[in-house]
Amino acid sequence: MTNVTFLPWVNPEQNQPIASPVNAGEATANSHDVPEGVSRLSAVLFIDVEEPEEVSAAGLDLDALEQSLLRKLNSQDMSVFEVQQWLASKDAPEADAAELVAKCERLNYLNDERLAHELASRLSERKGKSKSVITRELRQRGISTALISAAVESIDDDDELHKATELALQRVRQFSRLDDVTAERRLVGFLSRRGYSGDIVRAACKEALSSRS
Structure with a gap:
């Protein structure tokens, strides 16, 4: 028999395994099923953990993102491109963004x-x-x-001429102290900045200047 030498500060009588209360009273025939000092699973408490809400790969709450998008569409007109840009700014994954855009188009929120x-x-x-x-x-x-x-x-061109003339008549009233040459120059610049063609600008200016006499 091999002699076992203990370190000076170790008392072998204090290091005997203590019977687990869980195993107390059980038949010794079952003792080989559970190692000494290891509690049985029946003594472990399992706590149910509530599953988190579904989130995307980017960690976004897709339901919250959709609700935020719908509120935005309700308050302002947006194109498909603008919605895509907005979703990208929220770090929405491409697949999730495409799904939201398709859903909004299907529901006619986007058109x-x-x-x-x-x-x-x-x-x-x-x-x-x-x-x-x-x-x-x-x-x-x-x-x-x-x-x-x-x-x-x-x-059509008639609509544009009508609108340009209307704008010129409104603006020429502010030029009452200006001579015709200066007033015409101001009117030409005013209408040109709005993108009207040269023919429409000339016709509208002529009509507006004639109202000064």
Whole structure:
């Protein structure tokens, strides 16, 4: 038999395994099933943990992101391109962003064709902007060339001349102290900045200046 030597500060009688209360009273035949000093699983408490809400690969709450997008669309007109840019600024993964855009289009919350016509009408009638300026502004909002062309087709040359003349008549009233040459120069610059063609500018200025006499 091998002699075991203990270190001076070790009392072998104090290091005997203590029977676990869980195993107390069990048959010794089962003692080989569980190593000494190891509690059985029946003594371990398991706590149910509530599963977290579904989030994207980027750690975003997709439901919250969708609600935020819908509130934004409710408060302002946006093109598909603008929504894509907004989602990118929120670090939305491409797949999730594409799914949200498709859903908004399917529900008609997003519609570039409708938006192009509404903007063309608004910019022409309320802002007095020409087709060239409207085209540029719609392009800046990411609307396709085909949709822009269809939208501005509804604005014909007669409409543009009428609007340009209306704007010139309003502006010429502010030039009562100016001579005709100076007033005409101011009117030409004013209408040209709105993108009207040379023919329309000349016709509108002529009509406005004739109202001064």
